[in-house]
Amino acid sequence: MVDIAVIPGDGIGKEIIPRVCEMLYSVDQSLNFVYYDISSQRYINNGITVTDKEINDLKGYKSIFFGAIGDFRVKPGIMEQGVILKLRKELDLYINIRPAISFKKITGNEINITVLRENMEDFYSGISGTFTGTKKFRKQDGMYNYDIDISGTADNAIYYTLGMLSERNLNRFFKKAYEIADSGIITVTDKANAIEMYSLWREIAGKQSSISKKKINFEYADSLAYNIIKNPLKYTYIIAPNLYGDIISDMTSSLAGGLGYAPSGNIGDKNSIFEPVHGSAPDIAGRDIANPVASILSSIMMLKHIKMNEPASIIEKSLKNIINDGIIPIESGGPYTTSGFINQVVKRATLLNNEVE
Numbered sequence: 004m005v006d007i008a009v010i011p012g013d014g015i016g017k018e019i020i021p022r023v024c025e026m027l028y029s030v031d032q033s034l035n036f037v038y039y040d041i042s043s044q045r046y047i048n049n050g051i052t053v054t055d056k057e058i059n060d061l062k063g064y065k066s067i068f069f070g071a072i073g074d075f076r077v078k079p080g081i082m083e084q085g086v087i088l089k090l091r092k093e094l095d096l097y098i099n100i101r102p103a104i105s106f107k108k109i110t111g112n113e114i115n116i117t118v119l120r121e122n123m124e125d126f127y128s129g130i131s132g133t134f135t136g137t138k139k140f141r142k143q144d145g146m147y148n149y150d151i152d153i154s155g156t157a158d159n160a161i162y163y164t165l166g167m168l169s170e171r172n173l174n175r176f177f178k179k180a181y182e183i184a185d186s187g188i189i190t191v192t193d194k195a196n197a198i199e200m201y202s203l204w205r206e207i208a209g210k211q212s213s214i215s216k217k218k219i220n221f222e223y224a225d226s227l228a229y230n231i232i233k234n235p236l237k238y239t240y241i242i243a244p245n246l247y248g249d250i251i252s253d254m255t256s257s258l259a260g261g262l263g264y265a266p267s268g269n270i271g272d273k274n275s276i277f278e279p280v281h282g283s284a285p286d287i288a289g290r291d292i293a294n295p296v297a298s299i300l301s302s303i304m305m306l307k308h309i310k311m312n313e314p315a316s317i318i319e320k321s322l323k324n325i326i327n328d329g330i331i332p333i334e335s336g337g338p339y340t341t342s343g344f345i346n347q348v349v350k351r352a353t354l355l356n357n358e359v360e
């Protein structure tokens with residue numbers, strides 16, 4: 004048995020994820036899905052985001068399949084920071100893989116760009132606040148050790164978020180990024196011309212590329228944003244700091260068909276979480292009209308990550324075949340509902356499976 008933890012979450016996550024799990028099971032019965040009710044609804048009912056016991060349990064799975072978290076009844080930030088960012092930090096998932104690979108039938112283009120995003124640091128340090136007097140910053144843990152004093156005044160309040168990078172984290176991040184970037188053109192982006200800490204980013208990007216014997220190009224994030232739109236075929240892998248990676252991967256997913264086609268994986272040395280890039284989409288939830296492709300693609304990435312290459316390739320082939328045959332989700336102007344589309348993948352996978360046997 005291969006155990007996979009499943010967190011459907013909220014909105015369309017709850018609609019799509021269990022159906023995709025049924026689809027995976029229909030292709031490979033060695034998969035065992037263990038469901039966790041970590042959701043905004045549970046938070047509304049009893050104030051729990053995620054418990055320490057759940058985090059400990061989740062650390063026991065190589066892979067977690069995640070839907071989406073978000074509900075307008077919960078103040079923005081609570082579930083994002085209390086669940087998503089917390090899980091990424093607690094499970095030490097230091098690299099985020101975001102492929103944007105288009106289906107020609109849907110977009111008419113052949114985009115194939117994967118953004119590899121640093122997932123722990125940069126401006127997502129979690130250290131932020133506001134003050135008017137003098138503030139002493141002290142941070143001391145396994146990774147950092149420093150003191151800084153900054154002063155504000157009554158008519159000049161200071162708002163701050165610390166951006167930070169550490170050598171240890173960047174070394175492991177670039178090492179992993181170059182393992183993943185196994186073909187095509189590798190572009191490393193930053194704003195080293197304007198933000199000093201990215202000099203460390205560049206230094207370690209260069210050092211690890213020599214160790215991995217990978218040829219890389221550097222491009223500033225603003226120039227990259229311009230050129231991706233102008234000439235997307237010039238890019239294969241883009242390695243980006245946390246904040247720019249978030250923005251650039253939304254651009255690439257838009258070029259490759261939109262949120263309904265954008266999968267992702269958060270990877271660490273022990274655990275991983277695979278999830279669609281889109282959120283809970285409350286505006287369309289509960290109507291069986293959400294596009295399930297992003298979640299199906301995330302599940303394929305997950306199977307490959309746990310070395311279940313055979314079922315992964317059957318589902319991948321089925322997905323490509325049915326889209327080529329004109330089976331198009333509602334989001335892209337076709338008639339196929341969430342469940343209708345997934346049923347078609349299952350049908351095609353069964354056919355392919357029988358051919359293999």
Ligand code: ATP
Pocket residue numbers: 015071072073074262263280281282283284285286287292293294295297334
């Ligand atoms: P959240 O707060 O959970 O991030 P959101 O609505 O702010 O939710 P998304 O869920 O990413 O953000 O949705 C942005 C827009 O894209 C919405 O209009 C939504 O309906 C649409 N959308 C997102 N995912 C899909 C999908 N799988 N199929 C069709 N439309 C989608």
